Amino acid sequence: MLVNFNEQAEEMIRHTGGRITSCRVLVLGILLAEKKAISHHEIEERIGDDQPLDRVTLYRILEWLSKKGLAHKVISDDRKWRFRTNIYTGSHQHAHFKCSRCTTVICLSDIKTEYCWPLPPGYRSQEVELTVKGLCAACA
Amino acid sequence: MLVNFNEQAEEMIRHTGGRITSCRVLVLGILLAEKKAISHHEIEERIGDDQPLDRVTLYRILEWLSKKGLAHKVISDDRKWRFRTNIYTGSHQHAHFKCSRCTTVICLSDIKTEYCWPLPPGYRSQEVELTVKGLCAACA
DNA sequence: TAAAAATATGCAACAAAGTTGCATTAATGT
DNA sequence: ACATTAATGCAACTTTGTTGCATATTTTTA
Ligand SMILES: [Mn+2]
Ligand SMILES: [Mn+2]
Ligand SMILES: [Zn+2]
Ligand SMILES: [Zn+2]
Numbered sequence: 001m002l003v004n005f006n007e008q009a010e011e012m013i014r015h016t017g018g019r020i021t022s023c024r025v026l027v028l029g030i031l032l033a034e035k036k037a038i039s040h041h042e043i044e045e046r047i048g049d050d051q052p053l054d055r056v057t058l059y060r061i062l063e064w065l066s067k068k069g070l071a072h073k074v075i076s077d078d079r080k081w082r083f084r085t086n087i088y089t090g091s092h093q094h095a096h097f098k099c100s101r102c103t104t105v106i107c108l109s110d111i112k113t114e115y116c117w118p119l120p121p122g123y124r125s126q127e128v129e130l131t132v133k134g135l136c137a138a139c140a
Numbered sequence: 141m142l143v144n145f146n147e148q149a150e151e152m153i154r155h156t157g158g159r160i161t162s163c164r165v166l167v168l169g170i171l172l173a174e175k176k177a178i179s180h181h182e183i184e185e186r187i188g189d190d191q192p193l194d195r196v197t198l199y200r201i202l203e204w205l206s207k208k209g210l211a212h213k214v215i216s217d218d219r220k221w222r223f224r225t226n227i228y229t230g231s232h233q234h235a236h237f238k239c240s241r242c243t244t245v246i247c248l249s250d251i252k253t254e255y256c257w258p259l260p261p262g263y264r265s266q267e268v269e270l271t272v273k274g275l276c277a278a279c280a
Numbered sequence: 281t282a283a284a285a286a287t288a289t290g291c292a293a294c295a296a297a298g299t300t301g302c303a304t305t306a307a308t309g310t
Numbered sequence: 311a312c313a314t315t316a317a318t319g320c321a322a323c324t325t326t327g328t329t330g331c332a333t334a335t336t337t338t339t340a
């Protein structure tokens with residue numbers, strides 16, 4: 001199963017025209033295997049000690065995946081970035097949910113945030129961040 | 141004018157039953173004089189060197205003001221907390237706007253976030269964070 | 281109004297998350 | 311296989327926020 005994710009990751013990376021490196025395949029493979037948005041730290045946990053990957057490299061890979069549209073970054077109140085592959089959510093803007101007990105973050109792909117919010121005169125909207133916080137099904 | 145803010149600050153603090161200290165009055169006075177949410181760093185700037193105030197004390201005062209309902213914390217994508225007094229916005233949940241050029245953050249008191257967002261089965265909402273990002277009137 | 285009690289403040293040291301510069305290594309095109 | 315280009319690893323750093331504890335300030339009480 002993980003092999004399939006890695007093959008898929010490799011194919012996705014190839015499609016961008018960027019270099020196919022073992023680190024990128026590893027990280028994107030991990031993201032593809034997840035149903036939720038995961039943090040830098042969680043990715044490191046899943047990597048384990050077999051294939052050590054420098055913190056900085058991981059930051060750069062995640063940044064690169066975001067830039068290429070293969071993943072997106074989710075910002076949260078705990079000052080941790082989380083990442084989720086775009087293949088399930090599309091790249092449109094959507095809301096997120098964060099469980100205040102287990103800190104799980106999921107994409108609420110159905111809640112699109114492109115709605116035109118009323119702003120003071122002269123203000124222009126570019127992007128919207130909407131996070132619902134509460135308890136997930138497992139914690140409620 | 142600043143004197144008035146300080147008097148008002150003192151009165152607000154007295155009303156909570158907490159101790160009226162010069163540090164608390166100073167910080168709340170600064171918040172009262174602001175039309176936007178300001179960061180820890182911005183508060184320190186406004187204090188200047190006359191009345192030095194320890195970083196840690198400032199953190200604790202802002203936390204205390206929030207707990208007492210005199211101010212609220214605004215979370216943002218730059219990992220900085222910003223604070224705004226509650227007297228203009230009320231303490232209800234509302235959206236915020238962050239200018240992506242000058243980083244100004246304002247409260248959008250008219251946009252209440254208590255709307256019942258559709259969540260997956262079993263999920264429960266407690267709090268909603270909604271930030272519109274774009275250009276403010278001065279930067280647009 | 282002076283001492284006692286309760287609470288706030290300052291300082292030092294720390295922690296977590298992310299950034300930068302640069303030398304080394306690996307991937308790709310020829 | 312070699313040259314070129316881009317990715318990686320490492321060390322040092324920055325920013326933002328936290329913790330523990332001694333000292334100072336408020337408030338209460340006598
Ligand atoms: Mn998402
Ligand atoms: Mn606000
Ligand atoms: Zn949960
Ligand atoms: Zn602006």
